[in-house]
Amino acid sequence: MAAVRQARTGGGDAEAGQDAVETARRHLVQPWPMAGSVGAEARALIGEGDGIYITDGNGKRLIDGPAGMWCINVGHRREELAKVMYDQAMQLSYNTPWYTMNAPSAELARRIADHAPGDLSHVFYTTGGSSAVETALRFMQFYNNVRGRPEKKLILSRGGAYHGSTYLAASLNGRPRDRDWMDGADDLVVKLSSPDPFRRPKGMDVAAFADMLVAEFRDRIAEIGAERIGAFVGEPVQASGGVILPPDGYLKRIRAICRDNDILFISDEVVTAFGRLGHVFASGEVFGIDPDMITFAKGVTSGYFPLGGVVISERLLEELRRSNHPDAMFAHGLTYTSHPVGCAVALKNLDILEDEVLAHARAVAPYFQARLKTLEELPLVGEVRGLGLMACVECVADRESKNPLQLDRAVGVRIDAHCHELGLLVRPLINMCVMSPPLTISREQIDDMVAILREGISRTMEDLRREGLWQG
Template sequence: MAAVRDSREMAAENPAVELAKSHLVQPWPYAGSIGAEARTLVTSGDGVYLIDGDGKKLIDGPAGMWCINVGHRREELARVMYEQAMELSYNTPWYTMNAPSAELSRRIAEYAPGDLNHVFYTTGGSSAVETALRFMQFYNNVRGRPEKKQILSRGGAYHGSTYLSASLNGRPRDRDWMDAADDLVVKLSSPDPFRRPKGMSAEAFCDFLVDEFRDTVKAVGAQNIGCFVGEPIQASGGVIIAPAGYLKRIRDICRENDILYVSDEVVTGFGRLGHVFASEELFDIEPDMITFAKGVTSGYFPLGGVVISERLLKDLNRSNHPDAMFGHGLTYTSHPVGCAVALKNLDLLEGGILDHARAVAPYFQQRLKTLEDLPLVGEVRGAGLMACVECVADRESKDPLQLDKDVGKRIDQHCHELGLLVRPLINMCVMSPPLVITKDQIDHLVAILREGISRTMDDLRKEGVWQG
């Protein structure tokens, strides 16, 4: 591979690098380097840009982790954080409450579809999904259905890193060395049209997925299935967009069989697809619960939550066990600073950022689609301001691993040198920039990504591992 400067070299003079290698355990580490690893050092951000430890200016292609929706260095959010902390920095949610969480609940309920009128706050996406699953268990226990606990999930899914939420994950390598609650989870096929059986139409693939879902419900027994959890678009699975009409048909089957539908909008919510919530606006579904996080504060403060249907709460109110307790909560549930930041973040989204995101999204998708003329690129897919460039050994086999399991990382390293931060996922490059990105910045992003992929193709040819 061509010499590409490693991030550990780039900021070697910064003491943070050595401190990290001596003391910091990074997320998702490998056993061979755990506790002794330094990753790309980032020192500051502004708008759609980051500055690394070497002083290089980078377009923040992943928007942090799908979350910096209104962009870096928004003084409005920093000021609200300070003002709320000076007014009330914390209150215990066990026996007190605060005004920002109540007001935020009202505003979120206004955007949520159907009768999703109640909000339980968490610290992030994993704990939001965990909360939805524990609520499903509590709901069925109170209703006298303790056997109704199985959870339906899909290949390619990513729902979190806590024990129960991680048990739903269906991405390659996520759980190779990790334990999971496999007795509670039933996995369905990935709804990935790019990898549907050869010769099968998208419509026939949709029918296959729906039939599989219906057959699974019949085989497991609706009386044993508590919920289905699905992302409107599978984000970390590679921006997988299921065939048209699939989600609505799945919702109908859930409703027919008294299976709760949990729409995981941790990524797709708060503007990523141009709306606060995408479930109804784009996919015509009214879930029983929606999980959210990330964009709710644009990453400025850890906050997540679950929006819950009025119907479910009324079922609990009418039960024969009015004293049954939902024994679940977090120290930072309804955190006043996080909720205050989220309120101001909603103001910014409503003040023009959602309109801007909807306006530039078609251009973003169109420009990225031009990369499909590169031989290494199998498909570019996406919606709103999220997209994936999937690289393959060849377009006939669509095999990503014959090529190089870390080709995405190779592309990211070249792009870093050129001024773009990419999120590499094995053989894929994910792009989900801040919603404030302009058309000129999109052009620059795509130009760098094209050059990064081109340089990677040259490397692979020189190494003799690919002749495309």
């Protein structure tokens, strides 16, 4: 591998890495850039991955704390996944989904349906999470048009939500700053409060907070009219919003209200599906709900190939088939819908999850959560929260007010920089550090991860005190 890189660049690994950095600054537009550096920046170069580890451009080995982007569920460098990509590409690299089909996509749909809750029995494939959410929303619009309800199109979303970067999906986002400079379909979206117990009103217990959220949900439906609301879209755990776990029973209560008001419940499991919470789908197994649709991506291929999709209720499809508009067309599709290579990879990935990884993830998750919880001993840490193998360490100026540090964005970045030096990649989100390692992580590796994160936070506290930015 090193010889190949040297042949391509005319130098060794270090020189190749520097070439990549300079090339990125000249030609590569990174995702989520700032206007002042757009098209002129280079980010940390990653050269290799192996198991739960990655190696950066300087040859430093790091624990992959975010598992790529919540997605490297079975770990890096799984030879069986690489082999199935090669084998499928040599057999059939692509077919148009407009008027042909392939066997891997059909078999994967069957196996996904077997794991899905309720009557979710059919799969529409996309290229990732954003396009999966976009597809679910467009299907809701089509469904209501065919049923003669063109006014039933509003979408309920929540503060703290993240549903993607395509236009309609991004319009649902409720994280700070996501929409500061971006347009969206604001006329179609109704925002509700974040289900974040950590930031509930002072003096209110969690049960009362859940009641407040449910009452708000009912009140908004009554105010707007159920006849105008097409769907509620929610992550079982708000992932990129800071690993927000809703109060116990909240999702079941929201599901019941949606059913009573003929509002489609779309569970966005782009992050939580395929093992992150120990099951293929968390909606039914963890939260006891049966949505009308589930969106997925990321872990379906463990990040080895871009693939996503929507699992759709048989009831919805049957209602369309029984409608008075049999010629109505769902004019939606993607060039790479049902990609044979992606579906073949997903099938092998599902084998690995079922045979070895899901049980391990369930077994190790309590240890992961307990070890991270010890970081609440540090005065900079306001709360450690999580479920399964996803967690967030939220830093605050003081625990009484729960205010984020004035440094805001820089706090997570500072912690990440220290952790990088110590051998851990962290995902910084403003004043939070998100951890979602590969599901294959061992207890010993969890100990290493937590020890590095503790030291990174401690060094950050020292920096802030020295600079006069924090007195904790």
